[in-house]
Amino acid sequence: MKGIELIPVEGFPEVRPGDDLDALIAEAVGGTLRPSDVLVVTHKVMSKAEGRLVDLRTVEPSALAKGYATRWGKDPRQIEVVLRESRRVVRMDRGVVISETHHGFVCANAGVDASNVPGEDTVCLLPVDPDGSAARLRGALAGRLGVEVPVVVSDSFGRAWRFGITDIAIGVSGMDPLADYRGQNDPHGYPMEASVLAVADEIAAAAELVMGKTDAVPLAIVRGYAYEGGSGTGKDLLMPPERDMFR
């Protein structure tokens, strides 16, 4: 097996609502991107280009949002946005809301984030359809550069039982996000157990290592990973409710 390179794409401009993100990304990766690379994009540039920003001055918090925010010293308007982005609350405690978003992601504060967003009263939401955003970008890059690569849209999620956040894949296009070893034998000839690997999540985590939180590097190229193609999406990385032991 050959090695893998993780290549940060630097010098990317600040993205504003309505910007032509496909053009900006094509320009940024044009000299570098090769067939068989995987392109990882943090969701925030997609959210911004897609106008998924909320001016909190326009938000009227509900009684629930007001009460919870007051109790924990939070901004009631931000709690209100989190509740609106949720279809099910899993835990509400210590000022945090762990919920299932309309996409099906279970995460803190429904992915609503006030970091790396211009304006004190602005928060950033997840893209409406991260898989769709990934597919659109993949097609646009194929058209503009003649290079078709899988696209992974990443975000930083917390984890139950473990401290610290890691980047995961919230949108995937052009590769199978899972590597399924079930039914294969290990080197000793015994069947592999519990061996479906969430490789798109591992790719997102790997890419984060060259992005950094404060460095404004929203793009990374993963070169040398022998992905499986296919029509899989980020939805394949959601635990099916009937197998979920932690609903």
Add this chain to the structure above:
Amino acid sequence: MKGIELIPVEGFPEVRPGDDLDALIAEAVGGTLRPSDVLVVTHKVMSKAEGRLVDLRTVEPSALAKGYATRWGKDPRQIEVVLRESRRVVRMDRGVVISETHHGFVCANAGVDASNVPGEDTVCLLPVDPDGSAARLRGALAGRLGVEVPVVVSDSFGRAWRFGITDIAIGVSGMDPLADYRGQNDPHGYPMEASVLAVADEIAAAAELVMGKTDAVPLAIVRGYAYEGGSGTGKDLLMPPERDMFR
């Protein structure tokens, strides 16, 4: 920021209890390892060298193990081993035991694994002290090769709410497993939120991409990651009980 290389270390021999793992690893990475690399080692070679294998023919299952195994078509001896490796059961359902190990990891089947182990009646346990194993190897490599690098011991864990397993760090020595951006400002001048990154987990996940499940590549070198040194360990990646919303 420069890129990162993920380098698989191939041709590693099958490890048996009592093998001199330090010598085997020093020989395998000797020509390649450089200062400022990070070495990732799957726990399984450490567990094997440390004799953390259990012959199920020697295990007398408890009534709980027998009843649960019968109900779900599992091996009662293996369930018994899982319960012995646990200090607290979090969920028991669908033939799986989610428990907290004696180390404090919350994972499926207490890390007990029958894959990649020789012998049909043999299972492999986690190392008794993965941080200690990492520190010992780090010291041994410094002594044998004159190169001191952080060591990350990895295992594949499932996640609540997400499908598929990813590699995480169960033992760490020589680097801070967390990158803490709290108190720093984002490029817009606003304070970063929720920004403690579990970089050792991301390093383990990245390394898995060049290891593969069936390829018998238990070692990978991560080159070019600007880690922070320090005395942190894998224990820093456990959610403190008082902050754990999912006990």
